[in-house]
Amino acid sequence: FSPEARSVCSKKKLVIDHDGGADDAFAITISLLNEKYFDGPKLVALTTSFGNVNLTQANINSDRILRVSERLDIPIYSGANKAFIEEMGSDRYFGLDGLGDTGYHAPGPVDIEMQPAAVALIELSKKYRGELIVVAIGPATNIALAVKLDPHFIHRLAHLYVGSGHIYSEAYPKAEFNAAMDPEAYHIVADSAVADKVTVVPFSQVIETLKIPIEWRKNVLGKIDTPIMRALNVYERVALPKETAWNLLDPAVAAIALYNEIVDEYKDSNNTIILEGCKVTKKRFRLRLTVAVDCKDEMVAGQLAVTVNGSSNDDKKPKFIIDNDAGGDDAMAIFLGLLYEKYFDGPKLVALTTANGNTKEDNVYHNNQKVLKVANRQDVPIYRGSKESIVTTPKVSDYYGVDGLGDTGETFPDLVPAQTEGAVNALINYSKLYEGNLTVITIGALTNVALAIKLDPNFLSRLSHLYIGAGHIHSEKYPLPEFNAHMDVEAYHIVVKNATPDKVTIFPFSQTKEYLSFSKDWRFNTLGKLDTEIIKEQNKYEKVALDKEESWQALDPATVALYLRPDLVAEYKYSKHDVYVCGDKRGIMKHDFVEKDKANVRVAYAVKSEDYKVFLLNVFGAELNDPARSKKA
Incomplete structure (x- = not known):
């Protein structure tokens, strides 16, 4: 949204894996505007999962976001409808429909690609080997499935940005929403990660370093008179009255992926996660842990083929x-x-x-x-x-x-x-x-x-x-x-x-x-x-x-x-x-x-x-x- 913003990876391609909330909408529109006006990475797909809303609603919301952005050329791949083991229920933070409960009805059937999200992620990583950035801003289920189906998936990416988790402390003693929605998926991704390919953006660090007043969100950013900003204002109308500061994780992750220079400090971390009361001790995981310190508020806001052995389909033999x-x-x-x-x-x-x-x-x-x-x-x-x-x-x-x-x-x-x-x-x-x-x-x-x-x-x-x-x-x-x-x-x-x-x-x-x-x-x-x-x-x-x-x-x-x-x-x-x-x-x-x-x-x-x-x-x-x-x- 800001003319000061600029891309550092204009030749890259981008996939956003999301769970259909207003924060995801913000991340998607930032990426689309960065592509259009600042020669940023090309958004080649959206992949969806359960999380803020159920999978069906996440698909509808993807279509809605692309419509308001006039980018229905971008394919939507439907993904995980539940966690590997157990997920907690959504807190409906952005409303029952994830986008402000306006009573929206899609003007027609949502066009969803045939390939599942995890398969699409793998195929796109092959098509754009070394050029594809994946931004994961919901439960990590689709990413984890891609890793389990193809252990080389992460290594083919230019980078994977994961918006999830807290840096555990007395101030942040509970599980963060995205990580808690599928802890096993987070574990799988961490287990396969290498520091030069995976950056984690913990929500705790967004809260600590992006203390943006709600009034700035409403009366500065929110007053930009464009169809996209008007839509984003509507999408957040359920959430904004609940808070005194505006510190959404998902747009911050997208901004960091698009414009690395807003990060003042990176730290390397031996990272693990506790699974249903059991600490995984098989091995420890080295991740690049992103800590966004003293970022400029305006800058962040501105960014079978199956072999059938000759059998015919009408062969009724079991x-x-x-x-x-x-x-x-x-x-x-x-x-x-x-x-x-x-x-x-x-x-x-x-x-x-x-x-x-x-x-x-x-x-x-x-x-x-x-x-x-x-x-x-x-x-x-x-x-x-x-x-x-x-x-x-x-x-x-x-x-x-x-x-x-x-x-x-x-x-x-x-x-x-x-x-x-x-x-x-x-x-x-x-x-x-x-x-x-x-x-x-x-x-x-x-x-x-x-x-x-x-x-x-x-x-x-x-x-x-x-x-x-x-x-x-x-x-x-x-x-x-x-x-x-x-x-x-x-x-x-x-x-x-x-x-x-x-x-x-x-x-x-x-x-x-x-x-x-x-x-x-x-x-x-x-x-x-x-x-x-x-x-x-x-x-x-x-x-x-x-x-x-x-x-x-x-x-x-x-x-x-x-x-x-x-x-x-x-x-x-x-x-x-x-x-x-x-x-x-x-x-x-x-x-x-x-x-x-x-x-x-x-x-x-x-x-x-x-x-x-x-x-x-x-x-x-x-x-x-x-x-x-x-x-x-």
Whole structure:
């Protein structure tokens, strides 16, 4: 608004990630005016999230702000509608609609781009590599999703400015609004930050250094006779009477991003955040902490493509995806699905998606390649997924060996590479391609599925079903967290929080132990003696693990079996279900067995043990009765 303002980065591009309040409107209009009159960075997109208002209202408000600015050419990408775990409710500081409660009605449908905000952020960071500034002035959920989907996202940016948090002190003892709306998202961004790429502007420092009188806002800035300023006056009419000073965070962050010289002092900080009463101690995070000291008030105010294996959309045969962490148990689960498809006309395995767990994700990917090679099914595409958990990544297991498949040292030629698309996008795209006919079976950490839900809230509703092999039914006999759930507690919470019993079935490992615990003699000398190449390889993959145990209890193939043969389940129960995400009980399941209409998940509680053994022998032994095998022999 002031002719004294000038841009320091005229060749840059800009995205504003916001939550639709009057303070966001101020930040957006500052950026647009700076672009128009001072050759400032070009605003190439708005991305929206819940926060000041709900997501739908944030989208409407984006359109409204662009209309008054006469810039409807700027695309709007709709983003997160809720936090990763829990958010506090909005305080409606700027009114119920976020822009002064004027009773505004959009003149027509709001034009929203098809891509979700997090995906758009990633694509824009690639398109404008090294030139894109992102200003995040709401909950950090969209930014965190972009980071989890693409760990290189922040590194491709010119810079990320985050308006969030306080410098904690006696004067600022409580959580700041943006940070409190999604603390896990803030943690994810901090965990991925580097000092030369990320600047945090704490609200405490805006309050301390920008003590602008309300009268100046009303009678100096507010008297500028332009359509934009008249609109901003209306947008703030609910908030202004509440305060004696005008110190909005969002326009200050935008001004700092556009005109770095208004900052008198930067400090580097080892920055952390407390998550739901638990201080994250995994590591400390180095962030560039911006402290705006003695700025001139006027200056601040003035600134699938999915591979479908030849299948057609009208193919009604059930489809499934196995989301796995490729230990020996996952290998057996994948073999089981492929053999049942081949010899029993079972559902079609259309993809494998990988995640960190039994071993690091690089090994998981290579193990998936090996399994498909052994099964002679390299037509099944592999989509690589999460290398770490959403918040805290526990150490990977070596239960099945360091490489996850028994440390055999075997190498295979001509392995098929993974698809270029990531696992999360692939899950979403397949759910659209095979809507109502796709089952996802997750037998590792739930990170990929949780991120798919966060990126596309309709993901679960499009599935035929989601089977989860994870958790225990907590008891004195099973007092500790189960491995798959423990590997990403927040992901597990996200999935079950969005679950319904018609869509989600859980098979706890405790129930595998109770009903499907077989002797090592049966595993080695009955199942293990089947004379097939697959069983010979499977015996190698499990040798390291079997040497540690007195019995054979494999969750992953059992979970796949319950999908392929639901009649193996002797009893289902319905549960009002969640997981502890904090404290000494972190990773422990909460089950309240209730009637179906009060539940969020179905639990496969009891399984027919002898029928399951017969099923395994029939499926893994089917090759022995194959006429084609006899001809080869």
